[in-house]
Amino acid sequence: MSYVLVVAEVRRGIFEERNLDSIGLCALLGKDAILLIPEGDYGMNEQLVNGLVRVKTEEALFLNPLNMVNILEKVMAARGKPDMIVFTNSASGIELASYAAGHFNLPVITDVNGYDKERGIFFKSYYSDKIFGEFRPSGEGTFIVTVRSGSFKENAAGKGSAPPAEAIEDVAANAARTFVEYVEEEKTDVDITKAEFLLSLGRGIGNKDEIPDYEELAGLLKAVISGSRPVIDKLWLPKARQVGTSGKTVKPKVYLAMGISGAFQHIAGMKDSSCIIAVNKDPEAPIFQYAHYGIIADIHKVRDALKGILKG
Amino acid sequence: MNLIVFTKRVPATQEEELRITGEGKAVDLSKVPFKVNDWDNYSIEEAVRIVEKSGGAVTAVSIGDAESDEVLRRSIAMGAKDGFLIETGDVLHDPNARATLMQNFLKKENVPFDAIFTGVQSEDDQFGAVGGILAAKLGLPFVSMVIGIDATESDHLIVRRELEGGLQERVKVMLPCVISIQTGINEPRYVSIMGVRKASKVERKVFKAAGYQENVVNKIEVVKWVYPPKKAGATILSGELDGMCKELLGILKEKGVYQ
Ligand SMILES: Cc1cc2nc3c(=O)[nH]c(=O)nc-3n(C[C@H](O)[C@H](O)[C@H](O)COP(=O)(O)OP(=O)(O)OC[C@H]3O[C@@H](n4cnc5c(N)ncnc54)[C@H](O)[C@@H]3O)c2cc1C
Numbered sequence: 001m002s003y004v005l006v007v008a009e010v011r012r013g014i015f016e017e018r019n020l021d022s023i024g025l026c027a028l029l030g031k032d033a034i035l036l037i038p039e040g041d042y043g044m045n046e047q048l049v050n051g052l053v054r055v056k057t058e059e060a061l062f063l064n065p066l067n068m069v070n071i072l073e074k075v076m077a078a079r080g081k082p083d084m085i086v087f088t089n090s091a092s093g094i095e096l097a098s099y100a101a102g103h104f105n106l107p108v109i110t111d112v113n114g115y116d117k118e119r120g121i122f123f124k125s126y127y128s129d130k131i132f133g134e135f136r137p138s139g140e141g142t143f144i145v146t147v148r149s150g151s152f153k154e155n156a157a158g159k160g161s162a163p164p165a166e167a168i169e170d171v172a173a174n175a176a177r178t179f180v181e182y183v184e185e186e187k188t189d190v191d192i193t194k195a196e197f198l199l200s201l202g203r204g205i206g207n208k209d210e211i212p213d214y215e216e217l218a219g220l221l222k223a224v225i226s227g228s229r230p231v232i233d234k235l236w237l238p239k240a241r242q243v244g245t246s247g248k249t250v251k252p253k254v255y256l257a258m259g260i261s262g263a264f265q266h267i268a269g270m271k272d273s274s275c276i277i278a279v280n281k282d283p284e285a286p287i288f289q290y291a292h293y294g295i296i297a298d299i300h301k302v303r304d305a306l307k308g309i310l311k312g
Numbered sequence: 313m314n315l316i317v318f319t320k321r322v323p324a325t326q327e328e329e330l331r332i333t334g335e336g337k338a339v340d341l342s343k344v345p346f347k348v349n350d351w352d353n354y355s356i357e358e359a360v361r362i363v364e365k366s367g368g369a370v371t372a373v374s375i376g377d378a379e380s381d382e383v384l385r386r387s388i389a390m391g392a393k394d395g396f397l398i399e400t401g402d403v404l405h406d407p408n409a410r411a412t413l414m415q416n417f418l419k420k421e422n423v424p425f426d427a428i429f430t431g432v433q434s435e436d437d438q439f440g441a442v443g444g445i446l447a448a449k450l451g452l453p454f455v456s457m458v459i460g461i462d463a464t465e466s467d468h469l470i471v472r473r474e475l476e477g478g479l480q481e482r483v484k485v486m487l488p489c490v491i492s493i494q495t496g497i498n499e500p501r502y503v504s505i506m507g508v509r510k511a512s513k514v515e516r517k518v519f520k521a522a523g524y525q526e527n528v529v530n531k532i533e534v535v536k537w538v539y540p541p542k543k544a545g546a547t548i549l550s551g552e553l554d555g556m557c558k559e560l561l562g563i564l565k566e567k568g569v570y571q
Binding site for chain 1 (some may be wrong): 325329330428437438442445447448449453455470476483484486499532536542547549557558560567568569
């Protein structure tokens with residue numbers, strides 16, 4: 001029977017919310033979703049899927065791409081080839097998906113954020129969301145996608161009954177890559193998630209020497225400073241200040257973004273702010289799509305003008 | 313340790329207005345400046361640091377047109393020993409096609425390595441898939457999102473991979489392996505124009521991609537390029553700079569974050 005295999009992302013006992021986007025895509029395609037998940041109590045709503053395959057293995061082994069291909073081999077031997085295998089578009093989802101694509105020699109489209117059912121087309125972002133490519137597999141047969149968080153979850157709907165479950169056992173563990181431990185981020189005294197007003201700086205500030213002038217502006221506005229990933233990568237601001245998927249998720253009353261383009265990994269971390277104000281010299285910057293207010297201008301000039309007014 | 317680092321020349325589109333041409337057939341990049349993929353800059357730096365500490369050599373490899381020589385010169389200026397260009401005029405959108413070309417090249421040219429580094433993704437297509445596909449094709453262990461290399465031993469590496477929300481995972485991976493490097497793993501050294509000029513005296517080898525085409529097929533196809541659907545979008549403030557800034561302060565007052 002035709003089906004889509006949804007590889008669940010679970011970590012430290014949690015069924016990640018973004019799995020709903022993978023399930024939602026199946027609903028949009030009108031295909032049965034079979035969820036592949038390690039054995040354990042993940043407290044998810046099982047009625048969202050048409051079937052479950054529980055893998056008798058530890059979570060860390062399940063999340064290891066070298067073992068995942070063995071698991072997938074077993075699933076396909078038992079159930080036949082799926083029409084599609086769906087992963088989340090996360091650190092682990094992309095890692096698993098790409099390795100499985102190489103191992104099974106399957107087409108892969110990552111970071112899918114839309115689907116046109118009539119034309120059988122997947123939308124994928126290019127150039128930091130300035131352009132979308134309409135993609136499809138070139139031939140027939142199984143293909144792999146990873147799904148951008150937030151894209152399809154509203155399509156996930158309960159089926160009204162508990163789905164049948166199968167089990168997979170005796171998964172060989174590959175010793176070439178092994179989990180050692182989790183490493184938590186160091187605790188610091190600033191907590192940008194608690195701030196009501198964030199002045200967030202992006203790569204557009206140009207260089208580290210500009211930081212003190214923005215700190216002065218933040219002081220005058222009584223705002224807390226945060227930043228996009230490149231600003232943290234370049235050590236212009238400490239890691240605790242990073243907003244986005246690999247940093248913090250923030251929901252301040254006001255998020256004032258200066259020189260930030262609006263890549264989805266950044267947007268995911270701030271889109272629920274009550275009011276987003278973006279300053280950027282590029283009128284096409286994707287951040288203006290998410291902002292409530294925008295100023296198209298040079299950020300340094302805006303900074304200096306604001307300082308001028310505030311200092312009276 | 314001998315390390316191969318794949319590096320790509322990409323359009324720097326962050327500040328550019330992009331135009332789709334030919335009814336969706338192409339994206340006009342003719343006026344866009346090009347640069348090294350940010351992720352590869354960190355990969356080269358990481359590889360060079362490892363050989364500076366424990367010996368061996370870094371080979372930078374790029375797939376692209378003749379202009380991609382630029383990122384090889386840059387890699388050599390940073391400390392790579394060799395620069396290889398797999399020359400092709402075609403843009404390979406399918407990560408499977410790219411990884412297969414790499415696999416064929418490494419096999420045919422018999423390039424020795426203990427580990428292969430790629431960037432987590434390239435900025436232009438954001439696929440993030442080439443490293444994983446290549447690893448599986450070569451039958452090697454793979455780790456992506458590497459944000460720290462804690463130990464380099466003769467038969468394995470201990471690396472930290474970045475997950476979401478600041479969490480990291482420490483992983484042991486046996487050599488040889490493929491790892492994909494995340495930005496922020498190090499502070500890439502500054503490359504001066506003088507340095508690049510000096511590097512251009514080191515010979516870079518050019519290999520025609522035509523020689524490595526076995527099984528290089530597009531498993532996915534681009535039907536069309538489109539602009540992202542517009543959302544409601546922001547209310548854009550207008551007028552003189554001072555006026556806009558006063559309006560901005562008014563909004564901050566209204567939202568209750570500034571008196
Ligand atoms: C696995 C993974 C995880 C990631 N996690 C995160 C994350 O947690 N957080 C995050 O932010 N990113 C993250 N990223 C990176 C993300 O994809 C983008 O690269 C990043 O968000 C871009 O940051 P930016 O907007 O500051 O820089 P850019 O995209 O370079 O944008 C700079 C902007 O500044 C504008 N600008 C430049 N100069 C001026 C000026 N003088 N005046 C006005 N405007 C100007 C430009 O027009 C441009 O829009 C992640 C990426 C990956 C692959």
